[in-house]
Amino acid sequence: MTGVKHMKWWGWGDEGIAFDHRDKPEFAPFVERAIGLDVSTATxxxxxFDELDLPASRADEAFHAQLTDIVGGEHVHxxxxxxxxxxxGKSIRDLLRVRSGTLSRTPDVVVYPADEQQVQRIVELAVSADAVVIPFGGGTNISGSLEPAVDEERVVISLDLGRLNRVLEIDEVSGLARVQAGIQGPDLERELSRRGWTLGHFPDSFTHSTLGGWIATRSSGMQSDKYGDIADIVRGLRMVRPNGVVVVRPVPSASTGPSIREMILGSEGRLGVITEATVHVHRVPPVRVVLGYLFPTWDAGLAAMREIAESDASPSVTRVSDARETAFSFATRTRSKGIQSVGTSVLMKVLQRRGWDLDEICLSFIGYEGEASHVRYEKKLVRRIVRRHGGILVGKGPGALYDRKKFDTPYIRDFLLDRGAAGDVSETAAPWSRLRQLYDTTMAAAGKAYEDIGVQGWIMCHLSHSYHSGACLYFTFAFVHDDQPVKQYDQVKSAIQQxxxxxxxxxxxxxxxxxxHSAWLAQDVxxxxxxxxxxxxxxxxxxxxxxxDKII
Ligand code: FAD
Incomplete structure (x- = not known):
């Protein structure tokens, strides 16, 4: 046994954990209204698993023996x-394909090296045998970054970094940690927090994704406003290539020609295997709180986020949902929040009296971290900005709930898939001046795609990850599919990306x-x-x- 944990083969997350709507009375009616789906039964x-149709492995005995010689028999599968x-990975396309029962191409062999030397030997063996190496982190990507090409005739090795999972060293003076690339989010944070540190990188896939995967995909976590994207967090790197290891030393900044560091970031395994990174770490802040706010309109929410980004407040999270995503969030409230629901309905009446259109309300979360006095100061600055845009503070309750539940949301997609509905996400970033128009264009494009395929579709959006000059808009979409779900998905997804x-x-x-996403690369860069x-x-x-074939 390798000791490396993997997700369900057919969906997101751990076996035995699933989304349950029975304690969320508003969920079923919401889904019925949004996409016309009755969620009462899985259909x-x-x-x-035994019925899946896979091609035979192309790794012959001699090749298997060579891999065994490097890592030991129990680590070659x-x-x-x-x-x-x-x-x-775990995109809707991936889940639909794996659930279809037929996999046209899989890796031929999965190998779990224990250290960088073993990675080096595997890479050299692969190149000399003209085999394909696909580095594997947590398998959470949703961009088709892992799959072997269907017509690949060479042996395909999935090189799983899961045994390279240790924090090697913390330089407490510089706030740098040297960490192996295969470590998953929770293990990394546990190791760091034991010594009083945090990386501050919390993507929604945190529970199953790895440091190497974050680097190879240029990931961003929900506290990126404070800690930066992974591209800002990573200083040093080690990447195994056929003739040795590329070493990027962990200096704070450098003028050394085109950046090797930046070439490796986002390289999706196309340049080699990342074995180790040296990353910024921060002292665990004494105060950490996420507050909920409401805005009367999406425009007000967007304008407030921009002003917060421009202000001296530097919150860890700035996030605002459009009215549709706000309605979805309200629909996932649990019954046990009875008192809160009463509170919410009183609040809604008050807002209505103030002239708010309840269908336009937008929910926002702002996160604060640091010393108590710093957090107090930031909250004051943000409160003023929120008020200027007609918004109100609704307190810690919704923020705490969001913080606790944020890693559960991906399970909803499997729940819908079990009932014949496909859902996925697309996200982008643009300058502040273009965000509203981008939003309108995207909503219209999705609407048109739904019309073209003749379904009642849903799309909703939030802004998160704010920067000096712009922000990320993150769209979630879903619809009840017919017997050609991938084709229908392609139409909607392409319209959104375009x-x-x-x-x-x-x-x-x-x-x-x-x-x-490679079809849009030339238009982008x-x-x-x-x-x-x-x-x-x-x-x-x-x-x-x-x-x-990945990226280009
Ligand atoms: P994998 O999926 O295993 O691999 C991704 C790519 O990286 C592949 O090309 C692989 O070959 C390469 N790779 C992996 N490890 C190495 C290595 N050591 N050396 C070289 N190449 C390597 N992303 C975000 O940024 N933020 C989010 O909030 C977020 N939320 C998500 C939520 C859900 C429900 C899902 C399904 C995905 C989400 N993602 C998010 C996308 C995904 O989690 C990220 O792309 C993540 O960085 C992938 O990491 P991984 O370890 O799972 O990599």
Whole structure:
């Protein structure tokens, strides 16, 4: 046994954990209104694992023996479960394909090295045998960053970094930690917090994703406003290549020509295998609180977020949902929050009397971290801005609930899939001046796509991850699919992605390119930019041994 945990092969998260709507009385009526789905029963069973149709492994005995020689027999796997779990990430396309029962191509062998030397030997073996190496972190990406090409004829090795899972060293003077790349979020934070530190990187996939995966996809966590995106957090790197290790030393800044660090960030396994990173760490703050606010309109919420980003307040989280996502959040309240619901309905009456249109209300969360006096000061600044935009503070309750439940939301997608509905997300970033128009264009494009495929679809949005010049808009969409769900999904997803780039946004703020978004890369970074990236990949990997076809 390798001791490395994996998610369910057919969905998100841990076996035995699932979304349950029975204590959320408003959920079923909401879904019925939004996409016309009756959630009372599951109608689309997950196929039995034994019935999955997989191609045979192409790794022959001699190759298997060579891998065994490097890592030991218990760390080389060719069984169906290992191969299925390592084939895809967790996008809706991935889940639909794995649940269809037929996998056209899987990795041929999964290997779990124990250290960098073993990674080096595997990489050298792969290149000399002209095999393909796909580094595997937690398998949470939603951009098609892992799958082997269907027509790949060479042996495909999934190189799982799960045993490289230790915090090696903390430089307490510099606030830097040296960490192995395969560590998953909770293990990393537990190790750091035992010594009084935090990384501050909490993507929604935190529970199952890894440091190496975050780096290889340029991830962003929900506290990025304070701690930065992973691209800001990572200072030093080690990446194994066929002839040795690329070492980026952990200096605070450097003028050393084009940045090797930046080339590795977002490289999705195309340049080599990241084994280690040196990352910024921070003392665990004495105070950490997320407050809920309400705004009368989406425009008011957007304007307030911009002003907060411009102000001296530097909250850890700035997030505001549009009215549709706010309605969804209210619909996932639990029955046990009886008193809170009474409180909410009283509040709604008060707001109505003040002239608010209840259908336009937008829920916001602002997070504060630091010394008590600093947090008090920030809250005061934010309160003034919120008031200026007609908003109100609703207190700690909703924020605490959001903070506790944020990692549970992905389970809802499996719940819907079990009932014949497909849901996924698309996110972008754009300058503040373009956000509202980008939002309108995207909503219209999704609406048109739904009309074209003849379904009642849903789309909602929030702003999160604010910067000096703009922010990320994150859209969630869902619809009841027919017997060609992937085709229908493609139509909706493409319309949304096209609206992003047409409106001055990027194809992705933090989900990477993979194969899912590569069609929009030239529109995003220019055809000449694509040629530069192609030259890098071709030069660094002439035989296309490293995760080929991803990004370009
Ligand atoms: P994997 O999925 O295993 O791999 C992703 C890519 O990185 C692949 O190309 C792989 O080859 C490469 N790779 C992995 N490890 C290495 C390594 N050591 N060396 C070289 N290449 C490597 N993303 C965010 O940024 N923020 C979010 O809030 C967020 N929320 C999500 C919520 C859900 C429910 C889901 C399903 C996904 C979410 N994502 C989010 C996307 C995903 O979690 C990120 O892309 C994450 O960074 C992937 O990490 P991983 O360890 O799972 O990598």
């Amino acid at each position: 689309v069973p997950v196929p039995a 060719t069984d169906a479960m290992a191969r299925v779990v390592h084939t895809f 609206a992003f780039v047409d409106s001055g946004g990027t194809l992705s703020h933090h989900h990477a390119v993979g194969v899912e 220019s055809p000449e930019g694509v040629e530069l990236v192609r030259a890098l990949f071709d030069g660094a990997d002439p035989n296309r041994n490293f995760n080929p």
